[in-house]
Amino acid sequence: LNIIVTSGGTRERIDAVRSITNGATGRLGSLIAGEFSRRLPGSAHTVYYLCGAGSAVPAEGGNIRIIRIEGTDDLQSRLEALLTNEKIDAVIHSMAVSDYKVNSIATPESIAESISRRLNDRQELVSQQGMTSIVKEALLEQNISGENKISSELEHPVLVLRKTPKVIEMIKRLSPQTLLVGFKLLSGADEKLLIDTAYRLLIKNSCDFVLANDTGTIKDGNHEGFLIDAGANFVKLEGKEAIAAAIADSVLKKIAEGTK
């Protein structure tokens, strides 16, 4: 079997030295890769471990291939290549993919200049909605610095973000027979909201399972999660080891059932 585990977090560049990152450590993902590796010994199987810079990595096993990922674009192209060129049996998509990347970098002065120019061009009273589109245009037209370091002398740099493509949406589209485990992380949600939100992710992206968790119950080595299947059944799991084992068991069982 060929299994892909994505893990850790992406890093979206602001400039030559700064990035937007998330706190994902990759510890859960590394345990998941380890569980698959242990259950699938021998050279007939490969666990591809796509992880962010600084992410935890599983203990080197003969069948684990570690691939380092930078930003969302990088993750997307690596996944695309693997899903197109290999028969991938399952993708466990535990990586915390940035929802946003940097569109442009501005200052209050440059934004004001751009808004003033647009207001002057209009020569008429601007409605609230008109102002919104003017502000949006002004924010988006600012130059990306990108290459070099933002000066440390600016008083109020302004980072204008834009959405990254949803990597998870691409997986079943490229490879419909691949089993897909999605992850949903919320912050401060109660159990019902968490499970409902995670199940919507499952439906939307044709996942076979979703692991739902909340930052409020991930701390001091504890990690609470709900593994939800396509029939909206779920089990509550306590601890990263239990979560990793349950995901590996559930995926391999479903693959086995599919090949019977």
Next chain:
Amino acid sequence: LNIIVTSGGTRERIDAVRSITNGATGRLGSLIAGEFSRRLPGSAHTVYYLCGAGSAVPAEGGNIRIIRIEGTDDLQSRLEALLTNEKIDAVIHSMAVSDYKVNSIATPESIAESISRRLNDRQELVSQQGMTSIVKEALLEQNISGENKISSELEHPVLVLRKTPKVIEMIKRLSPQTLLVGFKLLSGADEKLLIDTAYRLLIKNSCDFVLANDTGTIKDGNHEGFLIDAGANFVKLEGKEAIAAAIADSVLKKIAEGTK
């Protein structure tokens, strides 16, 4: 002797999961701490190693104390406590401290609403300068999310940053007899600009030495640096090991001269 080495990078929170980080690995800082530890064996000496999350750490030596740092505020209070409560002989401030933290989080819609409200209040034509202060007020008044995760459904979140306090400025002020090594990292500067800029940092913050380096000559394990002293003399160093050794030698020589 008591030596402080700061290392790695700070992490400024955007929300419950996202942060602004810099690519500092802490590898140079960990080598510097190692060089001091080797030159100062025995329990009479302490090397305090203040490093960012995910930073490299020196091999555990009996006299190295590792202290993990989050953001700039955290670094400042830890340094303040050490400099106030202990006799610190030298601070090697190699940590990449964020120049900026998140002031507020906005959307084009919320900014437009705030600008429109201010324009209406004025009831008169607004000059370019007037527009700049309106935009600045509008950007800064936005609510900090902070506690929770920014929704992943926004089209264009806008992060408004503000300057962090300059930690390096505080060191000689709190403890004038402490030797101070500053670090200056530029991006794409030539040798003259790099050394001039670094020397201005030395003068401004009463450093005894500054290590000047440029992202363009830090790659693939190479690391070029210039160690500049208060007399504007400098030596060119090749490799993190050579830089770390030169810093430890220069600092300990200067401490020895001071106590003669």
